[in-house]
Amino acid sequence: MTATTAAPLAGSRPAGPRHVALIMDGNGRWAKQRGLPRAMGHREGVQALKRTIQAAPDLGIECLTVFGFSTENWARPEEEVSDLMGLVRSYVASDLNRLDREGVRLRILGRRRGLPSDIAAIIERAEAQTANNDRFLLQVAFNYGARADVVDAAQKHIDRLMAGEPVGPITEEALQGNLATSAAPPLDLIVRTSGEQRLSNFLLWEAAYAELVFQDILWPDYGPQALAEAVAQFGGRERRYGGLQAAPARVAG
Numbered sequence: 001m002t003a004t005t006a007a008p009l010a011g012s013r014p015a016g017p018r019h020v021a022l023i024m025d026g027n028g029r030w031a032k033q034r035g036l037p038r039a040m041g042h043r044e045g046v047q048a049l050k051r052t053i054q055a056a057p058d059l060g061i062e063c064l065t066v067f068g069f070s071t072e073n074w075a076r077p078e079e080e081v082s083d084l085m086g087l088v089r090s091y092v093a094s095d096l097n098r099l100d101r102e103g104v105r106l107r108i109l110g111r112r113r114g115l116p117s118d119i120a121a122i123i124e125r126a127e128a129q130t131a132n133n134d135r136f137l138l139q140v141a142f143n144y145g146a147r148a149d150v151v152d153a154a155q156k157h158i159d160r161l162m163a164g165e166p167v168g169p170i171t172e173e174a175l176q177g178n179l180a181t182s183a184a185p186p187l188d189l190i191v192r193t194s195g196e197q198r199l200s201n202f203l204l205w206e207a208a209y210a211e212l213v214f215q216d217i218l219w220p221d222y223g224p225q226a227l228a229e230a231v232a233q234f235g236g237r238e239r240r241y242g243g244l245q246a247a248p249a250r251v252a253g
């Protein structure tokens with residue numbers, strides 16, 4: 001190939017998403033299709049989540065943020081809410097030490113108040129145990145709502161101001177630094193499964209320049225191949241951030 005060969009300009013395509021968010025939708029429909037209780041769909045959903053987390057680093061992903069339980073999910077039947085809480089207990093019990101050994105930092109996004117006290121304690125422990133890991137960041141949104149997170153971020157700023165801290169005026173940078181996701185790289189890609197095409201109060205601030213991919217697969221069937229397909233779709237997008245030029249590709253490594 002000569003220097004004059006027409007080829008995509010170096011830097012015109014993103015190399016791959018660093019931070020991917022997953023709306024894991026379709027557990028209920030997966031179970032219904034099989035005549036199983038919804039709880040079985042959520043249980044299989046955890047297996048799909050484990051497969052997906054394992055595959056992410058090989059695709060160059062540094063951070064996954066997954067929607068485990070929204071502030072709106074409290075409206076579900078008590079039994080289903082209790083099943084979802086139970087899944088968090090068992091997931092942390094079975095996987096925390098392995099995630100820790102693998103260098104994964106675990107963060108739980110969302111309001112702690114309102115959660116059963118044992119879950120709040122489990123979350124604190126998991127975050128503390130993995131706080132110094134830097135190979136991969138796994139953020140699980142649990143009792144999370146994006147609007148509530150922005151409100152909480154603004155309230156933090158006001159509280160510091162009232163306490164006499166020199167925080168200055170509210171700016172985008174200041175507010176962003178107070179969001180639950182402040183430890184994560186910028187969000188590149190949001191994936192929603194099951195064919196639904198909406199954000200459902202997930203990462204609304206962070207989504208400003210994220211690419212959106214909607215996949216027609218129920219979450220319990222998700223795994224490495226589906227994630228690779230989502231990443232491939234991302235690779236075909238041109239990101240201009242409101243300008244006319246494509247943004248420079250991420251430098252690998």
Ligand code: FPP
Nearest residue numbers: 024025026027028029045046068087088091
């Ligand atoms: C949406 O499917 C899924 C959820 C509300 C919960 C997702 C949770 C998991 C996959 C398990 C989370 C576990 C941990 C450890 C974080 P749906 O029930 O709304 O499906 P439907 O739209 O087909 O009814």
